[in-house]
Amino acid sequence: MIRCEEIEPQLTAYLDGELEGPAGSVVRGHLRGCEACRAIATDEAALRDGLRALPAADVPASMWAGVQARLAAAEVADAERPSWRRAVARWTPSVRRLAPTFGAVGLAAAAAAALIVWRAHGRAEDAVAPAPPGVAITVPIPALSPDTALAPSDRTAPSFGGAAGVGGAHGSDPRLVAPSDDDVTADLAHEAARTSAAYAATADNLAAQLADVRSGWPADRRQQFDARLADLRIAVAGAGEGRGRQRALRAEIRYLQGALIRDEIASNDRVLAAPGRLR
Amino acid sequence: MTETLADALPPPAILAEPRSRVPAQLADDAELIAACRRGEARAMELLYHQFKRRVFGMAHRIVGASDAEEVAQEVFVRVFRGLANFRGDSQLSTWIYRLTVNASLSHLAKRGRRQEVGDDGIAELPAPPVAERDPGLASRIEAALAALPAGYRAILVLHDVEGLSHEECAAILECRVGTCKSQLHKARGKMRELLGPMGVVAPGANR
Structure with missing residues (x-):
């Protein structure tokens, strides 16, 4: 029975x-x-x-005009964006596809690839094909130095706390862990937080790399760098979850990438670039 | 914001557009996608009209009436700007509905749960076109739907309201078909719980 x-x-x-x-x-x-x-x-x-049998909602007549206006605004913004940022943006979709698989490592690798593109743009005005991603991973990933200025625990944003720290700690963030099958639909609601956490992990990874090289900088450059990074992190902490935080985190990542590249150029080419030369 | 943007930019009519190479009847999605990628206005409008009802309908049920247009517009912007990267791994419709569900859920997460679909959204709904055996049922279902966790709401909207198959729902939600079925079962159970005290009684029911 x-x-x-x-x-x-x-x-x-x-x-x-x-x-x-x-x-x-x-x-x-x-x-x-x-x-x-x-x-x-x-x-x-x-x-x-x-x-x-629920009645279908009527599509507002104004909707298509709104879509066209948004598209037009986005196209105008594209045209106004510097060429190196368009090059970085071309890489972004593949970075996001890889992110769930490779986590922060994949993001950092692709970000480094984007940096190579940027550097190529900086040296020659003509557009060049981006370097293969594999070539780009030339910067070693050091353990976090005791220099506290770059410790990820500086990050005050409450939503990811210290969970997105360096040393592989991002894996402990529940939003970065693959959801169980039973929870898939509910988990989609956390998409924004997951994206932010992935960005935060990338930023922390870059900060960890900079912690090592920063010690070789002159004091005034260190000070300038610390002040700017602190401002960017305040902006991250103050931004609401979602696109605002992601935008702030991207700004932080771009700045850290720029600092790394400047340092690399200075040491490789024996060019004593003035601080901010490439910015 | 939309109005300001529209006012600030030249009207589309005075912009030179790529010449349309779209045949009167598009053979398939591939032609439509290719034409949209070239920026052909007619193809883009065609794609918009093909998907507007479902995109707006899904957004409307998931985020509520007041934000539905904003979310649906955002979805179409993502569609047109993302078509260049659309590799055809899934059907065009599946990809667009996935963008819709993700944009709706992200919007809700951003807006905060306290402001989820309110009573105002339900009040704006038009009266059902035909007389039902329970005239209050539709509005009670709308209210229960609005009170449901967003993930359950998404699966109910896709499967029960929009009538998509489990296979389509699973592709949109990027989960297994079995997961989709069990989620639907749980979502309906939750709806029955919510509707229980409200007394959904169909002919033949014994309680």
């Missing part, structure tokens, strides 16, 4: 016509004899029909 607890999980599939042959017959037979399950089934059927 089949019990109600075994029937109930099958009711949705039964009502949607997805149970065939004996499976459907068993449910149907149980429903004939069980008043409680029949009531549940009747309610769910009424609900299903009610949802399907």
